[in-house]
Amino acid sequence: MIAAAKLVLHLIQSTMNIYWAYLRHASRRRRTYFMFLDSLRQRQKRNDRRRFQRRQRLRLRWYTLAQQHQSRAYWVFPRSWDWWDKIVLDNWEDHHWIEGFRMSRSTFHEIVDVLRPRLQRQETTMRSPVPVEKRLAVALWYLANGIAYRLVRDQFGLGLSTIGTIVLEVCYALELEMLSRAVSLGGEVGQIMDGFAAMGFPHCVGAVDGSHIPICTPGGRSEEYVNRKKFSSILLQGTVDHRGRFVDVEIGWSGRNHDAFVFRNSHLCAAMDAGAFIPGNPTLNLQGISVPPIIISDGAYPLRRWLMKPYGTSAGSAAHRHFDKVLCRARNTVERCFGRLKSRWRCLAARLNCREENVVTVVSACVILHNICEARGHPVSCENGDLRHVPVPQEEEEGLENDRDHLEEGKAVRDALAEFMYVNARQ
Numbered sequence: 001m002i003a004a005a006k007l008v009l010h011l012i013q014s015t016m017n018i019y020w021a022y023l024r025h026a027s028r029r030r031r032t033y034f035m036f037l038d039s040l041r042q043r044q045k046r047n048d049r050r051r052f053q054r055r056q057r058l059r060l061r062w063y064t065l066a067q068q069h070q071s072r073a074y075w076v077f078p079r080s081w082d083w084w085d086k087i088v089l090d091n092w093e094d095h096h097w098i099e100g101f102r103m104s105r106s107t108f109h110e111i112v113d114v115l116r117p118r119l120q121r122q123e124t125t126m127r128s129p130v131p132v133e134k135r136l137a138v139a140l141w142y143l144a145n146g147i148a149y150r151l152v153r154d155q156f157g158l159g160l161s162t163i164g165t166i167v168l169e170v171c172y173a174l175e176l177e178m179l180s181r182a183v184s185l186g187g188e189v190g191q192i193m194d195g196f197a198a199m200g201f202p203h204c205v206g207a208v209d210g211s212h213i214p215i216c217t218p219g220g221r222s223e224e225y226v227n228r229k230k231f232s233s234i235l236l237q238g239t240v241d242h243r244g245r246f247v248d249v250e251i252g253w254s255g256r257n258h259d260a261f262v263f264r265n266s267h268l269c270a271a272m273d274a275g276a277f278i279p280g281n282p283t284l285n286l287q288g289i290s291v292p293p294i295i296i297s298d299g300a301y302p303l304r305r306w307l308m309k310p311y312g313t314s315a316g317s318a319a320h321r322h323f324d325k326v327l328c329r330a331r332n333t334v335e336r337c338f339g340r341l342k343s344r345w346r347c348l349a350a351r352l353n354c355r356e357e358n359v360v361t362v363v364s365a366c367v368i369l370h371n372i373c374e375a376r377g378h379p380v381s382c383e384n385g386d387l388r389h390v391p392v393p394q395e396e397e398e399g400l401e402n403d404r405d406h407l408e409e410g411k412a413v414r415d416a417l418a419e420f421m422y423v424n425a426r427q
Contacts, residue, residue: 082157083155083156083157084134084137084156084157088100088137089133092105098378098379098381099381100141100144101137101140101141101144102140102144102344102345102369102373102378102380103140103369103372103373103376103378104376104378107372107373107376107378108133108136108137108140109133111136111174111178111372112132112133112136114177114178115132115136115170115173115174115177116132118169118173118176118177119132119135119136119169119170119173120132130158130162130166134156135166135169135170136170137156138152138156138158138163138166138167138170139166139167139170139171139365140369141155141156142163142167142347143167143345143346143347143362143365143366143369144344144345144346144347145346145347146345146346146347146348146349146350148353149163149164149167149353167362168354168358168361168362170365171358171361171362171364171365172361174364174365174368174369175361175364175365175368178368178372179364179368182368182371182372183246183247183248183249183367183368183371184247184248185205185241185247185248185277185278185279187279188241189205189278189279189280189282189293192204192205192206192241192242192247193205193293195241195242195243196242196330198242199242199326199329199330200326200329200330200421200425201294201296201326201327201330201421202284202417202420202421203284203291203293203294203417204293204294204295204296204330205241205247205278205293205294205295206239206240206241206247206248206295206296207239207240207295207296207297207330207331207333207334208237208238208239208240208263208268208295208296208297208301208307208334209237209238209259209297209298209331209334209335209338210235210236210237210238210259210262210263211235211236211238211338211341211342212227212229212231212233212234212235212236212255213233213234213235213236213348213352213359213363214231214232214233214349214350214351214352215232215233215234215351215352215356215359216232216351216352216353216354217232218232218356223256224254224256225254225255225256226255226256227255227256231255232255233254233255234251234252234253234254234255234359234360234363235250235251235252235253235254235255235257235259235262236249236250236251236338236363236367237249237250237251237253237259237262237263237266237268238250238334238337238338238367239268239295239334240333240334240337241333242330242333243333243374244333244334244336244337244340244374245337245370245371245374245375246337246367246370246371248268248277249364249367250262250263250266250267250268251360251363251364251367252359252360253265258300259300259301260300260301260302263297263301263302264302268295272295272304272306272307273304273306275292277293278292278293281293286416286417286419286420287416287419287420289412289413289416291305291413291416291417292305292306292413293306294306294307294308294413294417295307295308296308296309296327296330296331297309297331298310298331299312302406302407303406303407303410303411303414304406304409304410305406305409305410305412305413306413307410308327308410308413308414308417309327310323310324310327310328311323311324311414311418312324318422319418319419319421319422320418322418322421322422322425323414323417323418323421323422326421326425337370340370340374340380341366341367341370343380344369344370344373344380345366345369345370347362347366348363348366
């Protein structure tokens with residue numbers, strides 16, 4: 001019995017020891033847990049105190065800055081206008097103006113007077129507008145030199161976006177105000193006929209040809225503008241008089257199109273077919289054949305009673321060969337005209353850097369300015385570029401039915417002219 005009692009007491013004592021050990025372990029765990037929570041609370045208090053102190057310092061800093069005088073930022077970044085104001089306007093002679101702007105000072109101011117109503121901007125309390133004279137000068141400098149806007153910006157002391165806006169505004173103003181008066185026959189039909197007659201070609205009112213103007217490839221539609229020379233371009237069809245001034249232009253067809261296709265769809269072709277392009281539409285009677293006013297072209301164009309092209313390989317007589325020689329000499333006026341145009345306004349010789357919808361306006365402005373410079377007798381320096389025009393070679397396109405209808409009439413007129421010119425040359 002005594003041994004059993006001792007065993008029971010031993011078991012009870014062991015159980016109590018295990019229990020008290022468990023209680024001590026649980027107490028330590030609780031103490032550790034509460035210490036951890038207390039450390040988190042202390043850390044949170046320190047972080048809150050730091051954030052409060054940081055906000056206090058920021059408030060003090062902002063308050064200090066608010067009390068200090070702040071210099072105003074520039075409304076427009078300061079640039080120098082000295083080159084234009086103090087060098088060009090004050091010191092440049094006419095030969096400097098012609099070299100830099102392709103025209104004399106007097107011609108420049110004549111154009112300013114015409115464009116002033118469209119280009120004048122209202123003065124505001126924020127800043128003064130760019131003068132009309134400087135606006136025109138900026139556009140002419142870009143068109144004449146074909147350089148990047150940033151170089152024009154540095155030259156004239158204006159912002160980049162301002163340069164781009166001014167160039168387009170001036171081109172639009174030129175197109176609206178001066179295209180109809182600068183590019184037309186006017187009342188000089190008789191003088192033009194006399195000029196071509198002096199070259200040996202009678203009753204001629206113009207020479208027509210096309211020229212490719214390189215452009216930046218329009219996004220997503222590049223294949224529509226790639227010409228036979230594998231670069232993107234638009235076509236400028238020009239009809240010029242004996243002095244190399246444009247009397248009619250057709251601008252905007254993609255360079256992928258053939259010259260003859262553009263010609264067939266031009267207003268010139270429709271007006272000449274209707275007899276409405278030349279005032280009075282005077283005719284010349286040769287060997288019983290009525291010869292209307294004539295326009296001359298190269299072999300890529302369709303033969304019509306009013307559109308003469310060379311015989312080419314079919315020239316079988318001396319009269320035919322003489323006709324081709326005289327026509328070639330007279331038609332050189334249009335090639336030289338395109339050469340002077342691109343030499344004078346270099347933006348047309350390089351890739352024209354403007355959006356597709358603005359290309360026609362910029363090219364029209366160059367044509368207008370070309371005619372003005374030609375009328376004033378302003379020379380084109382050979383340093384500006386090659387004065388020759390190198391057209392993209394094109395094969396003769398297959399004629400359409402309406403051209404076949406005109407073919408026999410065209411051949412009869414050409415034969416009569418060839419005989420008349422050959423007889424006159426031998427006298």
